[in-house]
Amino acid sequence: MDKWLLKLPKNKKNHESNEGDREVEASSSSCTVVELDNNDIGSEIQPSISAIEVVPVQEPVIGDAIATDDANANSQQMRNEIEVTRKRKINTNTRAQEIEAIDLESDDHGEEAENQVSIVRKKKRFTYKFRDSWLQLDEFKNWLKRSSKVQNNNEFAKCIICNDDILAHKADICRHSLSSKHKKKFSQVAANNKIDNVFGKNTQLDLSTRRAELKLTGFLASNDLPFLLMDTLEPLCKDIFSDSQVAKNISIRRTKATAIMQAGLGEIISRDLFKKFEKPGAFFSIIMDETTDVGSIKQCAFVIIYFCEDKKKVVTRFFDMVEVASGTAKDLYDCLRNTITSKKIPFENLVGFSADTCNVMFGEKNSVFTMLKQDLPQVVCVKCSCHMIHLAASKACLALPRSVEDLVRNLGSHFSRSYHKQQKSMEFQEFFHVKIHKILHPSVTRWLSLQGCVDRVLEQYVPLREYLRETVMSDPSRTTDEMLLTMNNKFTKIYLEFFPTLWDS
Numbered sequence: 001m002d003k004w005l006l007k008l009p010k011n012k013k014n015h016e017s018n019e020g021d022r023e024v025e026a027s028s029s030s031c032t033v034v035e036l037d038n039n040d041i042g043s044e045i046q047p048s049i050s051a052i053e054v055v056p057v058q059e060p061v062i063g064d065a066i067a068t069d070d071a072n073a074n075s076q077q078m079r080n081e082i083e084v085t086r087k088r089k090i091n092t093n094t095r096a097q098e099i100e101a102i103d104l105e106s107d108d109h110g111e112e113a114e115n116q117v118s119i120v121r122k123k124k125r126f127t128y129k130f131r132d133s134w135l136q137l138d139e140f141k142n143w144l145k146r147s148s149k150v151q152n153n154n155e156f157a158k159c160i161i162c163n164d165d166i167l168a169h170k171a172d173i174c175r176h177s178l179s180s181k182h183k184k185k186f187s188q189v190a191a192n193n194k195i196d197n198v199f200g201k202n203t204q205l206d207l208s209t210r211r212a213e214l215k216l217t218g219f220l221a222s223n224d225l226p227f228l229l230m231d232t233l234e235p236l237c238k239d240i241f242s243d244s245q246v247a248k249n250i251s252i253r254r255t256k257a258t259a260i261m262q263a264g265l266g267e268i269i270s271r272d273l274f275k276k277f278e279k280p281g282a283f284f285s286i287i288m289d290e291t292t293d294v295g296s297i298k299q300c301a302f303v304i305i306y307f308c309e310d311k312k313k314v315v316t317r318f319f320d321m322v323e324v325a326s327g328t329a330k331d332l333y334d335c336l337r338n339t340i341t342s343k344k345i346p347f348e349n350l351v352g353f354s355a356d357t358c359n360v361m362f363g364e365k366n367s368v369f370t371m372l373k374q375d376l377p378q379v380v381c382v383k384c385s386c387h388m389i390h391l392a393a394s395k396a397c398l399a400l401p402r403s404v405e406d407l408v409r410n411l412g413s414h415f416s417r418s419y420h421k422q423q424k425s426m427e428f429q430e431f432f433h434v435k436i437h438k439i440l441h442p443s444v445t446r447w448l449s450l451q452g453c454v455d456r457v458l459e460q461y462v463p464l465r466e467y468l469r470e471t472v473m474s475d476p477s478r479t480t481d482e483m484l485l486t487m488n489n490k491f492t493k494i495y496l497e498f499f500p501t502l503w504d505s
């Protein structure tokens with residue numbers, strides 16, 4: 001049968017080993033050794049004494065004398081073990097007493113005691129801390145900073161170029177600086193012009209250059225010229241004003257010009273305008289029109305009319321242009337209201353409203369006009385005079401023969417895409433001693449463009465008629481025949497003369 005030695009703390013001796021024959025030795029003050037067999041180990045003793053050690057003992061097998069010697073040897077070995085265990089226990093008790101002593105002293109020397117304890121803790125575990133001195137190193141100073149990230153008491157550094165957190169360990173940071181990702185990004189950033197260089201040194205020359213760029217952008221915008229023109233204008237200025245340092249420094253093309261106008265000048269001009277109406281009593285009127293642009297997006301344009309204190313006269317200015325979801329009266333009214341209130345302008349300052357005469361705007365029921373009257377009973381609503389004149393002129397033109405307007409449109413189409421016909425027409429103009437002018441083509445949607453075309457036809461009437469007479473012979477077509485027939489009609493010129501009187505009235 002296997003034998004076991006049970007080493008018990010002294011205070012458990014009486015409780016666990018009350019059977020005197022099993023007790024073999026009590027060699028130290030703190031420990032008692034009890035001999036057990038397999039039955040005891042497997043049964044009720046083992047679970048109840050978890051704090052004690054169970055050591056297997058070799059059964060003597062050769063003879064009694066040897067067995068006795070072995071037993072003595074085993075006893076000696078066990079004594080040694082017990083001694084070591086006792087010393088360990090004493091050491092542990094001493095450390096526990098030391099810590100307890102620190103705890104007791106902590107009432108009197110709180111911080112000091114805490115520091116001591118923390119020193120004890122620090123010794124237990126190593127943590128990485130960020131060092132500010134790294135920021136001064138040449139290889140780190142341009143891209144490294146302290147990170148706010150802390151994990152398991154380990155601090156982190158941050159690469160501001162890669163936006164990566166790196167463990168605050170110098171070897172790790174060096175490894176990051178040598179990575180291909182970091183090197184690639186660093187070379188890109190190094191090639192950039194620093195923001196300090198752009199805004200930091202504002203010399204008189206810089207200011208003059210910025211002013212010139214703003215003026216050029218303003219020139220394009222105020223003359224309705226495309227920003228694309230800046231691609232030509234800038235090199236042209238440099239070429240013409242070659243002795244000017246300002247012209248040499250100008251650096252502006254269409255992209256910059258567009259950005260300056262949209263985010264710079266446009267913003268500032270609009271803000272100055274809106275500020276005038278923020279106070280209660282700063283009255284104004286609004287003209288509103290909804291249209292569909294070439295991209296089939298519905299847009300609503302607003303023009304503001306007000307009395308300018310500085311100029312001492314009524315001024316008309318562009319106010320805003322916004323996209324609208326639909327063209328219903330409710331949506332258009334909401335759009336009008338939002339456009340005004342979003343600029344911190346009191347809606348009550350609106351005293352006049354004008355729009356085209358369609359039902360959505362001025363209908364008797366459920367129109368922008370009726371909704372506006374509900375909110376602002378004092379507002380004056382005027383149907384747009386330009387739209388009304390247009391309607392009157394269109395109505396008057398119905399009395400004119402169709403052939404007159406056809407003549408103007410067909411003449412425009414006839415000359416619009418033919419260099420040969422234009423050259424031939426110029427010969428007739430020279431012969432009849434009239435100004436060398438192109439024949440204009442009326443725009444499809446803009447009714448005001450027709451007047452310029454009529455004026456031009458009247459100016460070139462005789463050479464045009466003679467040109468058509470010659471063309472009918474050399475290059476006959478039905479349209480040319482019709483045009484010549486109309487121009488030969490003596491009433492045509494009278495009808496054409498009637499157009500300008502309509503517009504002048």
Ligand SMILES: [Zn+2]
Nearest residue numbers: 159161162182
């Ligand atoms: Zn990096």
